[in-house]
Amino acid sequence: MLLYIVSLGPVMMMVQNKVISQGSPTFTVLGTFYHPLEWASQNIPIIEHPIGMYLHLWAPKIFDRKGNKIG
Numbered sequence: 442m443l444l445y446i447v448s449l450g451p452v453m454m455m456v457q458n459k460v461i462s463q464g465s466p467t468f469t470v471l472g473t474f475y476h477p478l479e480w481a482s483q484n485i486p487i488i489e490h491p492i493g494m495y496l497h498l499w500a501p502k503i504f505d506r507k508g509n510k511i512g
Contacts, residue, residue, distance in 0.1 A: 446492065449475055450499035457500040 452471055455461045461468050482492045493508025505511055 446478060446495075449478060449492075450496060453496050453500040453503060457502050 452461070452475070456463070456468070461471070478492075482489045490508035493504045493510065494506070495508075497504040497506055497508060503511060
């Protein structure tokens with residue numbers, strides 16, 4: 442489970458740097474794979490900010506320091 446959560450960071454970095462474009466099949470597959478984690482972070486308030494703060498380390502243009510999604 443921990444590896445599943447931790448692996449989202451590099452994926453978000455690749456999305457931020459446009460290595461994976463938002464319309465690509467890879468993006469669609471990864472979106473489906475990480476959908477349960479996205480759902481959990483949106484519906485379980487206690488994990489929303491810690492996950493967002495972790496993702497800020499990988500994708501600071503997408504997540505701010507407090508773990509909120511930018512834009």
